[in-house]
Amino acid sequence: MGKEAMNTQAFNAGLLEFLQASPTPFHATKNIAQQLTEAGFVELREGDAWNLQPGGRYWLTRNDSSIIGFVFGQRPMLETGIRMVGAHTDSPCLKVKPQPELTRKHYAQLGVEVYGGVLMAPWFDRDLSLAGRVSYRGEDERIASALIDFAAPIAVVPSLAIHLDREANRQRSINPQKELPPILLQLGESDKALDFRDLLHEQLRRQHPDLKIAEVLDYEISLYDTQAPAVVGLQQDFIASARLDNLLSCYVGLRSLIEADSAYTSLLVCNDHEEVGSASACGAKGPMLQQFLERLLPEADQRIRVLDRSLMVSADNAHGVHPNFSDRHDDTHGPLLNAGPVIKVNANQRYATNSETSAWFRDLCRRASVPVQTFVSRTDMECGSTIGPITAAEVGVKTLDVGVPTFAMHSIRELAGSQDACYLYRVLKQFYGYPHAFE
Numbered sequence: 001m002g003k004e005a006m007n008t009q010a011f012n013a014g015l016l017e018f019l020q021a022s023p024t025p026f027h028a029t030k031n032i033a034q035q036l037t038e039a040g041f042v043e044l045r046e047g048d049a050w051n052l053q054p055g056g057r058y059w060l061t062r063n064d065s066s067i068i069g070f071v072f073g074q075r076p077m078l079e080t081g082i083r084m085v086g087a088h089t090d091s092p093c094l095k096v097k098p099q100p101e102l103t104r105k106h107y108a109q110l111g112v113e114v115y116g117g118v119l120m121a122p123w124f125d126r127d128l129s130l131a132g133r134v135s136y137r138g139e140d141e142r143i144a145s146a147l148i149d150f151a152a153p154i155a156v157v158p159s160l161a162i163h164l165d166r167e168a169n170r171q172r173s174i175n176p177q178k179e180l181p182p183i184l185l186q187l188g189e190s191d192k193a194l195d196f197r198d199l200l201h202e203q204l205r206r207q208h209p210d211l212k213i214a215e216v217l218d219y220e221i222s223l224y225d226t227q228a229p230a231v232v233g234l235q236q237d238f239i240a241s242a243r244l245d246n247l248l249s250c251y252v253g254l255r256s257l258i259e260a261d262s263a264y265t266s267l268l269v270c271n272d273h274e275e276v277g278s279a280s281a282c283g284a285k286g287p288m289l290q291q292f293l294e295r296l297l298p299e300a301d302q303r304i305r306v307l308d309r310s311l312m313v314s315a316d317n318a319h320g321v322h323p324n325f326s327d328r329h330d331d332t333h334g335p336l337l338n339a340g341p342v343i344k345v346n347a348n349q350r351y352a353t354n355s356e357t358s359a360w361f362r363d364l365c366r367r368a369s370v371p372v373q374t375f376v377s378r379t380d381m382e383c384g385s386t387i388g389p390i391t392a393a394e395v396g397v398k399t400l401d402v403g404v405p406t407f408a409m410h411s412i413r414e415l416a417g418s419q420d421a422c423y424l425y426r427v428l429k430q431f432y433g434y435p436h437a438f439e
Contacts, residue, residue: 007422008418008419008422011255011421011422011425012231012239012418012421012422014251014255015229015239015248015251015252015421016228016229016230016231016239016241018031018247018251019229019241019242019243019244019247019248019251020228020229022243022247023129023131023149023222023224023242023243024065024131024132024133024147024220024222024224025065025066025089025090025272026064026065026132026133026147026220027131027147027149028065028089028247028250028270029061029064029065029066029067029089029270029272030064030147032059032067032069032250032254032270033059033061033067035254035258036057036059036069036254036257036258037059039057039258040057041057041058041059041069041258042056042057042058042059043058043059043060044058044059044060045060046060046062046291050295052072052296053072054072054073054074055071055072055073055074055262056071056072057069057070057071057072057262058070058072060292062281062282062288063272063280063281063282064133064145064147065089065090065272065282066089066269066270066271066272066282066283066288067089067268067269067270068267068268068269068270068288068289068292069254069257069267069268070257070265070266070267070268070296071257071260071261071262071264071265071266071267071432072265072296073261073262073263073264073265073266074262074263075263075264075265077265077297077306077309078302078305078306078309079309079437080263080264080265080309080436080437081265081306081307081308081309081310081311081437081438081439082265082266082267082306082307082309082310082397083260083264083265083266083267083310083311083431083432083434084266084267084268084269084310084311084312084313084397085253085256085257085267085268085269085312085313085314085315085428085431085432086268086269086270086271086284086289086312086313086314086315086387086388086391087246087249087250087253087268087269087270087271087314087315087316087387088246088249088250088270088271088272088273088274088275088278088284088316088387089246089247089250089270089271089272090115090116090246090272090273090274090275090276091116091242091243091245091246091247091275091410092114092115092116092117092118092119092275092410093115093116093118093222093223093224094112094113094114094115094118094123094180094182094222094223095112095113095114095115095220095221095222095223096110096111096112096113096130096132096196096219096221096222096223097110097111097112097113098218099111100112100196101193101194101195101196102181103187103193103194106186106187106188106189107183107185107186107187108183108184108185108186108187108193108194109181109182109183109184110155110181110182110184110196111181112176112180112181112182112223114176114180115222115275115276116275116276116410117275117384117410118410119408119410119411119412120174120176120180121174122408122411122412122413123157123180123223123412124157124158124159125156125157125158125159126156126157126225126226126227126412127153127156127225127226127227128153128154128155128156128157128182128223128224128225128226129149129150129151129152129153129154129155129223129224129226130148130149130150130154130155130221130222130223130224131147131148131149131150131151131221131222131224132147132148132219132220132221132222133145133146133147133148133219133220133221134146134147134148134200134204134216134218134219134221135216135217135218135219136201136204136211136213136214136215136216136217137213137214137215137217138211138212138213138214139212139213139214140212141214143217144211146204146207146208146211148200148203148204148207148221149207150203151226152226153226154184155182155183155184155223156182156183157179157180157181157182157183158183182223197216197219198216200216200219200221201213201215201216204216224242224243225242225412225413227242227413229241229242231418232415233418236418237337237338237417237418238337238415238416238417238418239415239416239417239418239421240413240414240415241413241414242412242413242414243414244317244404244406244414244415244416245316245317245406245409245410245414246274246315246316246317248317248404248416248421249315249316249317249403249404249424250270251421252315252404252421252424252425252428253268253270253315253428254268255425256268256425256428256429256431256432257432259429259432260429260432260433261432261433264432264433264434265296266432267292269284269288269289269292271283271284271288271289271387274316274386274387278387278390284387284390284391284394285390285394287394289391289394289395290394290395293307293395304396307395307396307397308439309437309438309439310397310398310437310438311357311360311397311398311399311400311431311438312352312388312391312392312395312397312398312399312400313361313399313400313402313428313431314351314352314386314387314388314391314399314400314401314402315402315403315424315428316344316386316387316388316401316403317403317404317405317406317409317414317416318335318342318344318375318402318403318404318405318406319335319375319405319406319409320334320335320336320337320405320406320407320416320417321334321335321336321405322407328378328381329378330376330377330378330379333374333375333376335373335374335375335405336373336405336417337405337406337407337415337416337417337420338417338418338419338420339371339373339405339417339420340365340370340371340372340373340420340423341365341370341372341373341402341403341404341420341423341424341427342372342373342374342375342402342403342404342405343358343361343362343372343373343374343375343400343401343402344374344375344376344386344401344402344403345358345374345375345376346376346377346383349389350383350384350385350389351383351385351386351388351389351400351401352386352388352389352391352392352399352400352401353388353399353400353401353402354398354400356398357398357399357400358400360400360438361400361402361427364427364430364431364434365427367430368426368427368429368430369426370423370424370426370427371423373405375405386401388400388401398438402424404416404417404420404421404423404424405417405420
């Protein structure tokens with residue numbers, strides 16, 4: 001095995017570990033912060049005064065689910081601009097409702113909401129668990145929050161047998177209100193009904209025995225598939241996992257930033273709520289990045305001049321051409337897995353790429369000896385969007401959209417090429433060390 005293959009294998013091992021440890025945006029943000037801290041980055045709090053030092057490395061979070069990591073470069077930003085990479089921490093999923101307890105035919109179930117554009121069919125017959133953030137009142141009367149992860153498979157959404165739905169393989173729609181509540185346990189005649197807050201209280205005590213919890217007040221809890229991420233295929237060509245969209249990009253950006261050159265100001269921003277429009281205090285349509293840049297560069301004239309020399313790479317997975325559905329792609333724009341990152345283009349600004357930003361990225365790929373592809377939707381089909389156009393509009397920075405080609409996007413288990421994450425990592429490392437401003 002060659003050195004490059006060994007590096008790719010090691011990179012993918014770290015990626016799979018990160019994916020497994022990050023069942024929710026809260027856990028992903030915590031894990032990003034932990035890796036940044038281990039690499040020498042220092043936490044900043046938005047409510048404190050900052051004293052940034054040239055060459056310093058820092059990170060900050062908002063809502064426990066969005067994070068900015070950055071290197072405060074030694075060279076003046078007016079000379080170098082800022083190298084920015086953006087991704088998002090959230091993925092489509094099922095979220096537990098505020099009063100979720102359901103008891104039907106002696107089965108204890110949970111009411112759920114659909115978060116984002118979920119492919120619902122793959123959620124049936126999976127070994128599911130629960131994770132997220134719980135807010136509680138402590139015995140000292142203070143309100144605080146903690147993360148939990150049940151980890152074990154404790155829920156399932158069983159399919160209806162084919163004998164009771166003969167049309168299931170020909171024509172079937174899914175009613176999420178009626179058909180997606182998972183089953184957690186079977187109740188006997190004398191058993192008490194499930195109390196979800198009591199269940200969370202018990203799990204908090206188990207995972208955080210040092211906490212003095214008087215009452216669980218509220219929560220943001222999601223279901224997730226417990227099947228571990230894996231490298232699959234006869235020749236290990238693929239990575240199969242939940243949340244590849246878009247934790248893969250978060251991890252690639254994280255590892256690239258950790259190795260960024262201290263000479264240049266570089267940042268990674270991973271926002272929550274992209275899958276539902278980004279309109280929140282910690283989403284890309286909110287003020288988090290803009291407020292950070294205002295604190296980094298308080299003088300407006302200087303900030304505008306620096307942004308004119310800067311570039312944002314919005315990294316979010318792209319649609320690989322599916323061999324069973326190749327007619328869903330433009331004939332000349334069908335990205336292949338394991339053939340390099342994809343530049344995403346849309347004439348109606350659903351992606352922020354233009355010819356200038358695309359040219360810079362192609363040159364970065366050349367410098368990193370990485371192949372590059374292009375995606376454009378069929379003209380008769382709508383395409384999705386990303387944080388790229390939002391960030392470009394909110395901040396005014398030159399932006400492009402790129403991503404790793406993927407199958408089954410928004411499924412409970414997605415598929416990417418085993419070479420592509422490392423390809424993108426090599427390009428972003430090149431980007432963070434690029435010696436010139438993007439003028």
